[in-house]
Amino acid sequence: MNPFKKLLESSEKHFTESGRFHSLEPLFDTIKTIFLFPSPRNKQVPFVRDNLDLKRYMSFVLLSLIPVLIFGIYNTGFQAGLARGETYTVFRSFLTGSRYVLPIILVTYGVGFFWETLFASLRNHKISEGLLVTGLLFPLTLPATIPLWQVALGISFGVVIGKEVFGGTGRNILNPALTGRAFLFFSYPLSMSGDVWVAAKTTVDGVSSATALSIMAPEGERLATLLSDSGFTLSNLFFGFVPGSIGETSALCCLLGAAFLIITRIANFRIIIGGIAGLILTATIFYLIPGGSHTWSDAGPLYHLCAGGFLFGISFMATDPVSAPGTNPGRWIFGGLIGFLTVTIRVVNPAFVEGAMLAILFMNVFASLLDHIVIKYTASKRIPNV
């Protein structure tokens, strides 16, 4: 017998009804079911069930985040090197990057699981797999230099207010990871806003670096020129060798993740394609409107696509099925409007340099309304059967 199974079975008695750690039963159950996949016999019709379950479903999102995560770690170190005026080797970049990124992830999972276990114990239900995804998405939306206590605070807000107060995974209105980020964004703008500290703060005093979106050209100059002068060439933005939040910089890695999610049908392609189409369309319209050539309205669709966190958000955040619409037309509109709002916020509202987060949260709120309209419409097209 598997030694692990033996260990789990021998310790199970402590977590049952009369055991010492009965209140930690959900935690034990989670650990047990991760290692020993539960397969009870079906008791209700149909007596056959698909092999896909929520654990696998959620772990596929984690898989899709691997390119983003690896590149994020590398880029954090790489940017730290640049800030010190050096070019780090790949290995050193990873080493430096890991020192910043891994603690953030560990804190997120630690604090997240604490809340999840607390609520599961209080409400006597199982720990949901949703946290696996939230716990990796949230760190990737943060700048590498964020203080760890803020990480803990952010994920607490995300899990408790974003999810648990609504009843847990599956019942939340907003994406919990983005809720946590929005909380930090408005509470601690200094560590979150457009001027992102590069992960070299501890070694070189006061080195800060703007993200692409916070750049605005002086009157009379073109934005595109200034962007490339500051190192934000389109190719740099596409591959991601720019400062920014850990996971958002590389458009390529986000697209890889998105492609994986679309091929495995975990994410709905309608949201991603709709979002990209909405963004390109809106950016083109703004580009064609004369005037404002020094602002982001002049950036054109490609810059809008590659800069900032839009691709990360539309691939991994907007596709969270719980907070997105559940109907196909709803998904198209949802994605399209996220693209539209992202560009509009970037261009029209200079107070917020990054529109993707706000656009997604805003549309999360409208997701159920979109569903409502679509369902009522399709119901009206059916031949009534009452």
Added chain:
Amino acid sequence: MMKHISLSKGFKTLLSGMPDLSCVQIPEPETIAVSAMDIPYIRPRLLVKKNAPVKTGTPLFCDKRNPCIVYVSPGTGTVQQIVFGERRRLKEVVIALEKKEAFIRFEPLSSNSLDSVPRTTLIQQLQKGGLWQCFREFPSKDTADEAHAPPMIIVSLNGNDPFSPHPQVVLENETKAFDFGINLLNRFSKRVIVTSRQDSLERLNGVNPHITHTVPDFYPAWDPGVVLYQLKKTQEENRSWCISAEHLLLVATFLLTGTYPVKRVVTVTRSTDKRPHIITRQGAPVNHLVGDLDDTSLITTGLFNGRSVDPQSHLGFFETTLTILPDPQTEEFLGFLHPGMTRPTVSKTFLSCLTRAPKTLDCNLHGEERACINCGYCTKICPVDLAPNFIMKALLSDDIEDALSYGLLDCCRCGLCAYTCPSKIELTNILSHGMDAHYKDKE
């Protein structure tokens, strides 16, 4: 003229264990039974006592809601046992068979005299003969209401399951009876629809002219509920009737001979076997058909929409297939990360979705129940274009009006929504209960 019903949603994975087209007759069982477990909505009233002698065709119990509907003995012998379940619910009436067969006899009809017999006489004869219940009425699929003239009668040649008996085996040498049956249906309704799966079409020479529609080859395209949903144009058609081809044959044979037909063709399938079709008597014991099972397999009367049966119990009136589902009973180490070359799935998250090899289904849940995450897998597979997740939420919040307007009563209980749900929510059960509650409320 055959039309094709095109349909894109359903269960398209190839399954292993397809029964062979050959046919064997097995020896008579010692006992047979009429089960009440597969009869929808019935409130049975027993008409026989233990140890009473019965002939083939003697009514054993009737439906309290309409005592004209009787369920008759498919053999001659004595009532050996009356099995009750929880809350004294009738499960089955078991009869010990005797060698010599005696029939309750009715006036036989000839195929020419059918047109001259009044409709009410036909109905009464079928009710007395214990075969009226072959006709089922939508949307609840309860026994058809004889006072109602259905706008459409749907005859399905393919049973309830992917592995139901092949119509070629069922209809072999029965062309005359089938013709008679179709003529009978024309007496009941102006529109008679006969559907067949595309792949069973070429072997059906005799009945081919009667087939009006072909359907795709994946489950549950041939289900009468799906066919009705695809064909209906008006609200009145929601109260159409349906009957399966084997039951139509029973009805026709009964009217032509005046005696209750007891022969049934059934299939017993198991992923590792390719068993022949079996000719047996109605209500044969499950272990008689299945043989000895030394393991913990689960036996159902249909992969997706059957009930689970004990080996000691008997096959029901409406049931024609038995599926033996293996139960691996293992909690795999890190099972959710398995690449899954051979695992059946309708998702794209296992490598098996790249191969066309036949897959094996088992009777495990493969996970634990979770809250609905609105992933939409159920909507993607529902053959009648429902959104089971939204209907489920409407039903759980007791909002029957909303559930009905979303099309709840179009549900054909195919079981695919619960099959596919990654959160393992009992969607089929919840929708089914919702429909039943609504129907009982109306009654």
